[in-house]
Amino acid sequence: MAFDRRLSEAAKPGRDPIMIQLRLSWWRDRLGESAEQWPLGEPLLALLAFWDDERAALSSIVDGWEAQVVGEDGGTALDRARCDAIIALARMAGQGENPVVEQAAADWAEGRSLSGVRLPRALRPLSLLDHFSNAGDLPPWRVMLGAMRKGWFGR
Structure with missing residues (x-):
């Protein structure tokens, strides 16, 4: 990138x-x-x-x-x-x-967006980058919870 x-x-x-x-x-x-x-x-x-x-x-x-x-x-x-x-x-x-x-x-x-796509563990950082780039005006707590979900589950 x-x-x-x-x-x-x-x-x-x-x-x-x-x-x-x-x-x-x-x-x-x-x-x-x-x-x-x-x-x-x-x-x-x-x-x-x-x-x-x-x-x-x-x-x-x-x-x-x-x-x-x-x-x-x-x-x-x-x-x-x-x-x-x-x-x-x-x-x-x-x-x-x-x-x-x-x-x-x-x-x-x-x-x-990659929302709903479950990437392999080795590529989960891409899911996180996608999540942060599409966070928009979400409250910080929702952004962080979404990032944790993406990091743990890959979607």
């Missing part, structure tokens, strides 16, 4: 599209290298080093942002890339191919 946020900052509306593409190409070039070759001065790359085997999922997020900036697809490439990144995260968490995770990833990437 931090990576997606960084790319969204690079692709802010109003910036020159050529400059956006240059910034995005830097990330694409880094993701084309193994994590051992990444520069040490970029803290986000250090956090992403464990994605070394799943760099293609991160690279597709860069491509999705570029497609959105250029206006080629109306944002569908970015939604699909986010979905693929969540599925890659599930693989790294030992979940393999899981239809529940795939559907939840598609829903979340397209901005739909």
Whole structure:
């Protein structure tokens, strides 16, 4: 998510599209290298080093942002890339191919809530993030009780 946020900052509306593409190409070039070759001065790359085997999922997020900036697809490439990144995260968490995770990833990437979806224990932090992002104007005690329910039961 931090990576997606960084790319969204690079692709802010109003910036020159050529400059956006240059910034995005830097990330694409880094993701084309193994994590051992990444520069040490970029803290986000250090956090992403464990994605070394799943760099293609991160690279597709860069491509999705570029497609959105250029206006080629109306944002569908970015939604699909986010979905693929969540599925890659599930693989790294030992979940393999899981239809529940795939559907939840598609829903979340397209901005739909995960309420009612029971994710595997290894992916429950995604349920918590979804809960907090959709809490709105709920009283704090309800937000906390909902977070406890999501953390314990996964839904």
